[in-house]
Amino acid sequence: MKRVALLLVAVAAVAALVMFTAPASGNTNGEAAPVFGIKIYPGYRDWRLISVAHEEGNLNDLRAVLGNDVAIKAYRAGKLPFPDGTIIARLAWAYVPSEENNKAFGRRQSFVPGPQPEWYLQFMVKDSKKYAATGGWGFAQFDKDGKPANEAMHKTCFPCHEPAKAIDFVFTHYAP
């Protein structure tokens, strides 16, 4: 009995540790995304907020854009182009109504993050030499389990960002 109890305590401790560390680091299984060879950056969920957005249409998501220290410093200085070392993380969640909030408001008005879609996590990484052919940026997309999207998908990133050339290919502005 004592041995079983000890085992249970050990299992609970490991479970608590996993629960605590998982949200901060993402499910980093170490697999690099194709084309640009980018892996999930540990600790990205601790980065500071750049902005938020809602995309309607096929995406129908709520999103948050976070930046590493280099990114935040450049945004706040209003400095373009972004320096090498800039990393921008884009998180997305399904756009779902919150029944809990709506009850408090007395009307259907509140939309919050739901499950993580296939395009849950994206990175833009500035390295003007390594990624010279794509405006100095590398791109990567992962699902919630850390699985990268395929090569074909990654080839669509830069063409879609090209219209934003005047603002160094980054659509997101800093929200004060």
Added chain:
Amino acid sequence: MKRVALLLVAVAAVAALVMFTAPASGNTNGEAAPVFGIKIYPGYRDWRLISVAHEEGNLNDLRAVLGNDVAIKAYRAGKLPFPDGTIIARLAWAYVPSEENNKAFGRRQSFVPGPQPEWYLQFMVKDSKKYAATGGWGFAQFDKDGKPANEAMHKTCFPCHEPAKAIDFVFTHYAP
């Protein structure tokens, strides 16, 4: 001439400092909000992300919810009630279409932060003794210039949060 040049350098240096520090700390003019006596917390814009949301209706805003270290630790541990020292910051911006993004998508689908509304910045501060009469929480609201809302407005905070008693009066869940 030399003195004027030096003065210009000094003015530019101060301006650069203000530009750089303002977005991180908010326009903290030091005025405490009524009822709960809460001031704007310097550096709140550097806090980590809890979640995002869109409110329709009269608010019609996009919002981000940030937490200090105590808040983030409690959220990730899934621990209720929140411990004393928890501070949650809610930022809101007008919900506006992004013409720039819509051009890239080829359709009207992208909504981003616009100007800061009157309810730009709110705090919930956990102090189970000081705020015992309101579930252990103090509440505060400020506009973008750091001006607190009036007393009548602050008296509406707790009644609106009361339906969320089962989740320690906090509507926002952690977005993974």
